[in-house]
Amino acid sequence: MAAPIQFSLSATDGMARTGQIVTAHGAIATPVFMPVGTRAAVKAMAPDELWAMGLRIVLANAYHLLVRPGPELIHELGGVGRFMGFPGAVLTDSGGFQAMSLAKLNSIDESGIRFRSHLDGAAITLTAESAVSLQETLGSDIMMSLDECTPYPATHERARASLELTARWAERGLRARVSTTQALFGIVQGGIYADLRKTSAAQITALEFDGYAAGGLSVGEPKPAMYEMAALVAATLPADRPRYLMGVGTPADLVAAIGMGFDMFDCVLPTRNARNGGAFTSTGARSIKKALYARDDRPLDPGCGCRPCRTLSRAYLRHLFLSGEILAARALTEHNLHFYARLMQGAQAAIASRTFNAYANSIKAGFAAGETGG
Amino acid sequence: MAAPIQFSLSATDGMARTGQIVTAHGAIATPVFMPVGTRAAVKAMAPDELWAMGLRIVLANAYHLLVRPGPELIHELGGVGRFMGFPGAVLTDSGGFQAMSLAKLNSIDESGIRFRSHLDGAAITLTAESAVSLQETLGSDIMMSLDECTPYPATHERARASLELTARWAERGLRARVSTTQALFGIVQGGIYADLRKTSAAQITALEFDGYAAGGLSVGEPKPAMYEMAALVAATLPADRPRYLMGVGTPADLVAAIGMGFDMFDCVLPTRNARNGGAFTSTGARSIKKALYARDDRPLDPGCGCRPCRTLSRAYLRHLFLSGEILAARALTEHNLHFYARLMQGAQAAIASRTFNAYANSIKAGFAAGETGG
Numbered sequence: 001m002a003a004p005i006q007f008s009l010s011a012t013d014g015m016a017r018t019g020q021i022v023t024a025h026g027a028i029a030t031p032v033f034m035p036v037g038t039r040a041a042v043k044a045m046a047p048d049e050l051w052a053m054g055l056r057i058v059l060a061n062a063y064h065l066l067v068r069p070g071p072e073l074i075h076e077l078g079g080v081g082r083f084m085g086f087p088g089a090v091l092t093d094s095g096g097f098q099a100m101s102l103a104k105l106n107s108i109d110e111s112g113i114r115f116r117s118h119l120d121g122a123a124i125t126l127t128a129e130s131a132v133s134l135q136e137t138l139g140s141d142i143m144m145s146l147d148e149c150t151p152y153p154a155t156h157e158r159a160r161a162s163l164e165l166t167a168r169w170a171e172r173g174l175r176a177r178v179s180t181t182q183a184l185f186g187i188v189q190g191g192i193y194a195d196l197r198k199t200s201a202a203q204i205t206a207l208e209f210d211g212y213a214a215g216g217l218s219v220g221e222p223k224p225a226m227y228e229m230a231a232l233v234a235a236t237l238p239a240d241r242p243r244y245l246m247g248v249g250t251p252a253d254l255v256a257a258i259g260m261g262f263d264m265f266d267c268v269l270p271t272r273n274a275r276n277g278g279a280f281t282s283t284g285a286r287s288i289k290k291a292l293y294a295r296d297d298r299p300l301d302p303g304c305g306c307r308p309c310r311t312l313s314r315a316y317l318r319h320l321f322l323s324g325e326i327l328a329a330r331a332l333t334e335h336n337l338h339f340y341a342r343l344m345q346g347a348q349a350a351i352a353s354r355t356f357n358a359y360a361n362s363i364k365a366g367f368a369a370g371e372t373g374g
Numbered sequence: 375m376a377a378p379i380q381f382s383l384s385a386t387d388g389m390a391r392t393g394q395i396v397t398a399h400g401a402i403a404t405p406v407f408m409p410v411g412t413r414a415a416v417k418a419m420a421p422d423e424l425w426a427m428g429l430r431i432v433l434a435n436a437y438h439l440l441v442r443p444g445p446e447l448i449h450e451l452g453g454v455g456r457f458m459g460f461p462g463a464v465l466t467d468s469g470g471f472q473a474m475s476l477a478k479l480n481s482i483d484e485s486g487i488r489f490r491s492h493l494d495g496a497a498i499t500l501t502a503e504s505a506v507s508l509q510e511t512l513g514s515d516i517m518m519s520l521d522e523c524t525p526y527p528a529t530h531e532r533a534r535a536s537l538e539l540t541a542r543w544a545e546r547g548l549r550a551r552v553s554t555t556q557a558l559f560g561i562v563q564g565g566i567y568a569d570l571r572k573t574s575a576a577q578i579t580a581l582e583f584d585g586y587a588a589g590g591l592s593v594g595e596p597k598p599a600m601y602e603m604a605a606l607v608a609a610t611l612p613a614d615r616p617r618y619l620m621g622v623g624t625p626a627d628l629v630a631a632i633g634m635g636f637d638m639f640d641c642v643l644p645t646r647n648a649r650n651g652g653a654f655t656s657t658g659a660r661s662i663k664k665a666l667y668a669r670d671d672r673p674l675d676p677g678c679g680c681r682p683c684r685t686l687s688r689a690y691l692r693h694l695f696l697s698g699e700i701l702a703a704r705a706l707t708e709h710n711l712h713f714y715a716r717l718m719q720g721a722q723a724a725i726a727s728r729t730f731n732a733y734a735n736s737i738k739a740g741f742a743a744g745e746t747g748g
Contacts, residue, residue: 039697040690040693043700073669073689077687083693319457323415327418329700
């Protein structure tokens, strides 16, 4: 039986690697950044715009789709990708993180997570098994095991109990999987304890997942700890499966993690920052709110070829943002996602030409320079 | 000296006419619907999307641009069209209507309107002269005279005083105009009194405006009164200048008004209704909120070729709307504006082929049918 996805590498440079993941909904060049489409929509974007900027995979949240519009409706309408009009692949998370953070009256035990919908208070239980069948019903191309995202801070004892639970859930989820066309990834936990990260990685990689993820990072821990844990996990994951660093991060974080050998990323940063007036550019981060831009006729990033940069000035974007116009959120989101997509394309090319180190340093330098208005 | 705009007719059918207005920023086929871009942005739309659907003129509000970002800034950045990244023409209203309805502590006398900005309370006076120079600074292609929009209901005496003031302002504004490239339109008032509408039309058309508008309609009066007044005004306006019916209306209103001989329209209906979940389709109005559409995989309007109808289902749009996703507002706005643009193209073609009556009846029948889910 063929695996649900095929992963192949075309080049490596140090620990960094480039290649592709072939899914039931097309091929994805790696390293890849997946925009977050919480409710089966990347906020402010249309699906054909995502496709047009070269994005071939988006993330959706199983928890949100469970509470509205419900997995059966999405299944009936052809699965989450077809439902949202996106011709590429979709990765869904298990819903566990949102069930713990967003839902009301949640409790967690061996069987799973019990919670009440934040919309209507309906009682819902997400087990290791039902989290997988939920995602199978949603029809995503890559599914994630139910895990407990260990909070920060957590004691060593708490973090150990958490990763052990995650490992038991991982095994149960894998056994429960029925689909032969949807990949399932396991998630390594362990907080910021190196020994626990190693234990968790050994447990999870002993299970035949189609890919492996590092979870529980970028949850409030100091950045050096995040980098140390991420590097440690990447080094212990098998080379022949995709490695996914969940919930990370800034452009500098991304090139650092690519340098550790991660292949897949997701983060709300480019989309959420956009709605707050923040833009990522080749010369650093900008806040379009600043008076500095009031009469600035230049595009957000003169080196950028995205649609907003071809048509709208900083002065106009600032006016739109201050006026609360939807177009401000749209334009900044489109620009930021284009920036992240280009960042990944640049990394792929740099790895192929064995110049990734220089590329990573140039990205880090751009964001170290700070905001100058230039 | 050449007139700021050239207006020519290519065909008539009964009172209905089709032709074009050539402005400093391109030609506009008439009859034309101008989407409302209050703050130099048509809510939820990007300027290149408006252009792509064939729209060649948009409306912006002088009052809103006066209070933010200010006319000097817009002038410095090349005028309102260039500022908003729209390559076509822009019509600005005088700001008088908004100064009376939105601003605080407003008062009106012979000289003009005194008010405080709804944003920061700054004291501002708009006179017959400054309303024109404000619009000249904004750089719109078609400017509107300062008028008093007679409220409904108003006594005959009040309506007469109001139209007399409007006539004196019209004359002062015309004298104050400096620009040779920006057209200036006069506005007929008179409430719902036929004798006063005739008086006002005689006064305003005695002045050498580049076009003439019927104002003070669709402000709460019964629809038969609106139709009667609009027809009366259209019949008394000169045939060789564009006729603009301000603030109207529904698809049925528009074909009725085209049948009276009007050439230009603006209304918030397609854009505002969209943000409230309302769609105009060839078989009538729909509210995407309805449970009826929860599992409906069809596009909003199977007969429509707009981008949302090519890519998104009713079920998905309903999910987006209920989830408060920006894409719901975007998709419905784009669809509705596309519907209005097609409505005008259909009217132009029907007038050219002398079949306008049948066309108008088919539009009215579509909206009389009500919502069936079909």
